[in-house]
Amino acid sequence: MRQLLKVNQQRMLQRIKELSQIGKTKQGGVTRKALTAEDQAGLELVKKWMVEAGLTVRTDHAGNVIGRREGTDPNAPAVLIGSHIDTVPNGGNFDGTVGVIGGIEVATIIVEENLQLAHPLEIISFSDEEGTRFQGGLFGSRAMVGKATEKDLQAKDENGITRSEALKNVQLDPDLLATVKRTTEQVKVFLEMHIEQGPYLQSVNKPVGIVTGIAGPSWLSIKIQGQSGHAGTVPMSLRNDPMGGATEIIQAIEAIATKDRSAVTVATVGKIEAFPNGTNVIPEYVKFTLDLRDIDLKRRDDALHDVKNAVNQICEKRGLTYDITEHLIQDPIQCADHIIQAMRKAGETIGVEAPLMISGAGHDAMIMSEITDIGLLFVRCKDGISHNPNEWAEIEDIEIGTSLLLETTLNYMKS
Helix, strand or coil: CCCCCCCCHHHHHHHHHHHHCCCECCCCCECCCCCCHHHHHHHHHHHHHHHHCCCEEEECCCCCEEEEECCCCCCCCEEEEEEECCCCCCECCCCCHHHHHHHHHHHHHHHHCCCCCCCCEEEEEECCCCCCCCCCCCHHHHHHCCCCCHHHHHCECCCCCEHHHHHHHCCCCHHHHHHHCCCHHHEEEEEEEEECCCCHHHHCCCCEEEEEEECEEEEEEEEEECCCEECCCCCHHHCCCHHHHHHHHHHHHHHHHHCCCCCCCEEECCCEEEECCCCCEECCEEEEEEEEEECCHHHHHHHHHHHHHHHHHHHHHHCCEEEEEEEEECCCEECCHHHHHHHHHHHHHHCCCCCEEEECCCCHHHHHCCCCEEEEEEECCHHHCCCCCCCCCCHHHHHHHHHHHHHHHHHHHHC
8 A cells, every 4th residue: 555645734835825915905805806917916826836846837818827747648638626816805815726726736746756647637727717807707617618708708897898808918819719628538537626615514523525516606687777866856656766676676586595495595696786876866777796506407597587587577566677687607517426436535545534515606617517527625614704804724624635635636647
């Protein structure tokens, strides 16, 4: 029996700390929106670490940073490990980051031990997983499976800059987006490590968990159009107030998501915008986002149908008009059983019991499932807090997760 390879806890901890300084906010969080100066500075650091790990590094025209180590078989498909380093505004220091740094650590160990393995290895830092800047996430992985569109390229940020312009600003060519696509023949498996972003692992006192399936997200914008007017002179009975309509719709969304208490449907209105946004002005329109998810496709789609019906009925009753824009609709995804079993075996090898669980959050892995089998590994995070400056994962848990990731990777690189 071979001696277990040991990952370098202090190296990973130092890299997490170093990356956390890029885009650091006054509130103690971090903001690295896709294709911004902060995001690019973070990716330069990732590239540096990849080079130090002995990888050949390139950036594709979606903005994905890819480090590759060739295998002994030139015709073998690659084993891919990936996650992201872009963040939500004032986010945490572990979301996505531990997956990229953990992947680089796996590559580093393989190089340090001079392991001669049949399959190539690629570590990927995906572009714009969060979708914060252009209201459409998982862009880099969608481009990698050939699902990024012209609509994605023309999406604008709050300053009116399109994604296409942002790509050009970092010396990438959106006209070459099709070259990013990978094929099933090129990829053996895709593996991802991520913090849980929920409280389950803490509740069962386990450092890591193995994901069996990922809930399918639906991201929408709902715009309610009314009639603007003076707050003091238009009687309540004569108003077509979109704020009142939006309020009633949001209450209906909550009722729809909670009607089946045994289900795992979740619905979040995370951003609201009113125009002209004056204290003494009845709004002309109100626009808000909706993030609706479920692990069960039919239940998710039924809830989405009910939301659209509610919007229509409430607006009709109140004399309002509306527009619903779908930014991302993704089916729930099941992780490959053979990878789940390989991860369980890896857990036994390192002496860790990793419970099976589902993911309520979307990840690049769910997109990569369109071209290959996927596996997703969660690391415990404190109190289940994420997308927040208080997001925290212990380095000891990250070390265990990376060790499990390493053993799983070696299993797939050998033959």
